[in-house]
Amino acid sequence: MELTFEQAFDRLIGHEGKFTDDKNDRGNWTTGIIGKGILKGTKYGISAMTYPDFDIKNLTLDQAKEIYKRDWWDKLNADNLDPAIVFQVWDFAINAGMGTAKRKLQKSVGMAEDGIIGPLTIKAIQKADLNDVLMKFNAERLKHYTSLSTWPRYGKGWTLRVAQQLNYGAMDN
Template identity: 60%
Template sequence: MTFDEAFRRLIGHEGEYSNDRRDPGNWTGGKVGVGTLKGTKFGIAANTYPNLDIKNLSLAQAKQIYKKDWWDKLGGHGLHSAITFQLWDFAINAGKSRAIMELQQVAGVVADGIIGSKTIEVVNSLDLNDVILSLTAERLKFYTSLSKWPTYGKGWTNRVADNLKYAVQDN
């Protein structure tokens, strides 16, 4: 899995500019009504990048951010690329630590939110499909636990469903 392919898939999930007041990610303070409502564009959100001009962000700038801050920093490059993509997409949508800890729980290793050699070794020893399906199940359980599920749950579920289709292609 190359970064370019992962990014192409991701942008299929992440839309143009949105400044939905109900979305905590659209606020620079990370909570509805806290900070400035700057919105989200290409999935780059004001809560994570409060000093960025979100509305005028270009696709090329978003791609650079995803490469530098997410793809390069995830630490999943020793894993099967099908897992790396699923983990990366989950991390972008729910946070790196959350996604990594869910993977670690699936693997039965200490859930510290950091992908180290032990996590990679154990995950790689497991059946690829079992890991992807279990990680996807944990992802859905996480989403359904969120107070914003009634508002955004359909979109999150569609995103996960599309990613399951990618998992079929990747394994």
């Protein structure tokens, strides 16, 4: 199955849609530090920490879509990744940061974790068994989440998100 940006965006918005301004979530603060800066929140997964100058509360779905295409999909080199992997990595990048997602993908295929999804990483992905990559990547994702101090507060939601990713991985493979 070919996964297009449009399909990936529709999936993403399924769990990144509403506005939140949880004061305990560092992503909702313009500085990325709880209690410092302005509590602007997150909407459609677009956070004040990443986009401190945006009017998050009034962000439109079309604006979010443009941002996700330009700043996330294209910068991930998504069109060059296997359709079964691309949504996995893109979703994790949005949730945990681009660098983290790229490094965990590289680790999943035995590459140096430099955060660059270039020709060497793409070749390693293409040579690897797709199911192994999906399983290893999601294992790395869970290990990352459980290492965070915010695991007790947000862990259940993250775990459910990974469970959905495993379902998508099976569908896209």
